[in-house]
Amino acid sequence: MTAYDVVALGNAIVDVIAQADDAFLVREGLAKGSMGLIDESRAHELYGLMGQALEASGGSAGNTVAGVASFGGSAAYIGKVADDQLGEVFAHDMRAGGVHYATPPLVGGAATARSLINVTPDGERTMSTFLGASIALTARDVDPALIRAAKLVYLEGYLFDPDGGRAAFAAAAEIARDAGVRVSMTLSDAFVVDRHRAGLLAFMEDAVDVVFANEAEVKALFEVDDFDAAAAALASKVKIAAVTRGAAGSVVLSGDGRLAVPAEPVERVVDTTGAGDQYAAGFLFGLARGRPFADCARLGHLAAGEVIGHYGPRPQTALKALAEAKGL
Amino acid sequence: MTAYDVVALGNAIVDVIAQADDAFLVREGLAKGSMGLIDESRAHELYGLMGQALEASGGSAGNTVAGVASFGGSAAYIGKVADDQLGEVFAHDMRAGGVHYATPPLVGGAATARSLINVTPDGERTMSTFLGASIALTARDVDPALIRAAKLVYLEGYLFDPDGGRAAFAAAAEIARDAGVRVSMTLSDAFVVDRHRAGLLAFMEDAVDVVFANEAEVKALFEVDDFDAAAAALASKVKIAAVTRGAAGSVVLSGDGRLAVPAEPVERVVDTTGAGDQYAAGFLFGLARGRPFADCARLGHLAAGEVIGHYGPRPQTALKALAEAKGL
Numbered sequence: 104m105t106a107y108d109v110v111a112l113g114n115a116i117v118d119v120i121a122q123a124d125d126a127f128l129v130r131e132g133l134a135k136g137s138m139g140l141i142d143e144s145r146a147h148e149l150y151g152l153m154g155q156a157l158e159a160s161g162g163s164a165g166n167t168v169a170g171v172a173s174f175g176g177s178a179a180y181i182g183k184v185a186d187d188q189l190g191e192v193f194a195h196d197m198r199a200g201g202v203h204y205a206t207p208p209l210v211g212g213a214a215t216a217r218s219l220i221n222v223t224p225d226g227e228r229t230m231s232t233f234l235g236a237s238i239a240l241t242a243r244d245v246d247p248a249l250i251r252a253a254k255l256v257y258l259e260g261y262l263f264d265p266d267g268g269r270a271a272f273a274a275a276a277e278i279a280r281d282a283g284v285r286v287s288m289t290l291s292d293a294f295v296v297d298r299h300r301a302g303l304l305a306f307m308e309d310a311v312d313v314v315f316a317n318e319a320e321v322k323a324l325f326e327v328d329d330f331d332a333a334a335a336a337l338a339s340k341v342k343i344a345a346v347t348r349g350a351a352g353s354v355v356l357s358g359d360g361r362l363a364v365p366a367e368p369v370e371r372v373v374d375t376t377g378a379g380d381q382y383a384a385g386f387l388f389g390l391a392r393g394r395p396f397a398d399c400a401r402l403g404h405l406a407a408g409e410v411i412g413h414y415g416p417r418p419q420t421a422l423k424a425l426a427e428a429k430g431l
Numbered sequence: 432m433t434a435y436d437v438v439a440l441g442n443a444i445v446d447v448i449a450q451a452d453d454a455f456l457v458r459e460g461l462a463k464g465s466m467g468l469i470d471e472s473r474a475h476e477l478y479g480l481m482g483q484a485l486e487a488s489g490g491s492a493g494n495t496v497a498g499v500a501s502f503g504g505s506a507a508y509i510g511k512v513a514d515d516q517l518g519e520v521f522a523h524d525m526r527a528g529g530v531h532y533a534t535p536p537l538v539g540g541a542a543t544a545r546s547l548i549n550v551t552p553d554g555e556r557t558m559s560t561f562l563g564a565s566i567a568l569t570a571r572d573v574d575p576a577l578i579r580a581a582k583l584v585y586l587e588g589y590l591f592d593p594d595g596g597r598a599a600f601a602a603a604a605e606i607a608r609d610a611g612v613r614v615s616m617t618l619s620d621a622f623v624v625d626r627h628r629a630g631l632l633a634f635m636e637d638a639v640d641v642v643f644a645n646e647a648e649v650k651a652l653f654e655v656d657d658f659d660a661a662a663a664a665l666a667s668k669v670k671i672a673a674v675t676r677g678a679a680g681s682v683v684l685s686g687d688g689r690l691a692v693p694a695e696p697v698e699r700v701v702d703t704t705g706a707g708d709q710y711a712a713g714f715l716f717g718l719a720r721g722r723p724f725a726d727c728a729r730l731g732h733l734a735a736g737e738v739i740g741h742y743g744p745r746p747q748t749a750l751k752a753l754a755e756a757k758g759l
Contacts, residue, residue, distance in 0.1 A: 199483045
């Protein structure tokens with residue numbers, strides 16, 4: 104029995120979203136559009152310098168399963184929060200969205216992870232993440248029954264940073280392989296790719312069926328500047344690759360060849376946080392439901408288009424209704 | 432020396448904002464558009480039933496001083512949070528907005544107050560508030576030097592619910608009167624008015640120069656159904672009354688007579704949370720800067736129009752820039 108369209112593993116993170124100008128990023132040494140890791144003391148310092156903020160549950164794979172559920176899909180999540188207020192917020196939002204979430208919280212350790220997200224006037228987000236309790240995720244938190252009950256397992260590349268996360272990543276992939284469950288992953292961030300290039304490539308070739316990446320990440324992975332060369336290299340490693348190119352849409356590479364799909368037109372880009380996560384949500388939901396790649400990509404662009412129109416990394420409008428309105 | 436345009440006292444609250452349908456309000460026995468008080472156990476229960484949420488610093492007077500600061504005014508705030516994550520969030524947002532905030536947090540007591548806000552598809556908000564640590568505010572937290580340094584003191588009617596809040600309210604008013612500082616207040620909510628009618632009326636006559644209210648509150652105060660009668664009664668009690676009427680704008684009653692000012696046209700009402708608070712922010716900023724009543728009301732409508740266009744009770748666009756764009 105497959106109870107879940109998607110079961111995802113990720114760093115369980117609460118987003119702290121504030122507006123900032125480009126000069127702030129320069130002053131604080133933040134690489135625009137990237138995700139950088141910070142320790143608790145720097146998190147306090149940087150937070151103190153940021154503007155008024157909104158808090159919203161985030162975490163890349165967490166956002167993705169929330170999106171899958173918003174499409175009407177069934178999803179489960181594995182990730183570690185602390186036994187604190189922000190952890191309660193994260194768990195509530197998962198369950199309120201209809202996602203199964205039962206990873207026990209960390210007691211007596213670090214606080215729930217948070218990502219300090221500075222959004223510049225162009226809508227681009229720059230993230231500084233304190234991993235806190237999310238680091239405490241280990242292979243023991245990976246419930247084999249959950250993985251076996253999935254049509255697709257989804258792993259975020261960010262998990263390559265903490266040791267326990269990498270172990271959980273490998274454990275989930277092994278259980279999935281033994282059970283014949285397809286494994287998907289996202290490269291997450293160009294700097295993550297730089298930090299873990301060899302490990303990511305080996306893992307992909309060994310265990311991954313579907314890879315999500317954006318243009319910068321796939322170029323970083325193969326250390327080339329040419330998009331077509333990078334995309335071709337990626338296609339040679341996995342069965343399905345979906346590469347997003349921002350406003351230019353996405354390219355799906357598979358045994359069927361190369362398929363370019365345009366992005367959804369958007370009125371105004373407010374905050375790009377979660378765009379890639381929601382693209383993956385739509386694509387995975389389509390894949391789990393046996394839809395052709397063109398529809399998968401369109402569902403992905405639809406979800407990404409919704410989430411960049413407001414602050415916060417998860418849909419505020421039911422994606423199921425949006426998809427129906429588009430005849431998807 | 433008057434260092435602050437506005438010094439405000441209020442219940443320091445973090446908002447938890449989710450979407451809900453009208454049937455949910457009926458099922459949970461919530462009076463649409465109102466603020467109801469709940470205890471911690473009901474807060475956990477209701478939160479568990481709510482949808483995915485956003486967290487944002489709120490509290491009526493807190494929202495108002497954040498608005499004053501957004502107009503470029505100087506402001507200070509007095510209100511009690513706990514020594515916990517949500518308390519840190521509240522304090523950060525106050526200071527990040529440029530508001531002076533130095534009330535010591537409560538240690539070892541209740542958690543930071545939170546208001547569970549269900550927003551229906553018409554944009555109307557219904558609030559269920561667990562007062563938590565905000566109840567621990569007492570007259571001792573009212574720094575006399577801060578009150579004396581204000582052009583206007585602003586008090587929220589919600590403070591009439593907790594005993595300590597009422598005492599802080601009275602203390603601030605007394606210090607203000609002795610120092611010749613004008614006192615303003617908002618009636619906050621029709622149910623608050625019902626609970627404390629006599630006390631509010633006595634306090635208004637004794638100590639208040641400027642009153643903010645909406646139509647329902649002023650009718651509740653005088654227990655009449657006729658708006659004009661209620662407004663006239665209010666005008667007989669205080670020097671200045673500004674009464675908001677939703678999309679119909681507001682009416683300013685003063686020694687100059689009665690002035691009706693239309694609301695700012697809004698593209699789409701997303702979430703009315705904070706509309707009254709921001710009206711007060713604009714009006715108070717105008718008053719502190721010696722602007723005519725018509726301008727004060729227009730500044731109020733401008734700020735209210737900004738805040739109802741998005742989720743969250745505080746401005747996301749600098750009100751100073753919006754006012755300049757309107758020639759205000």
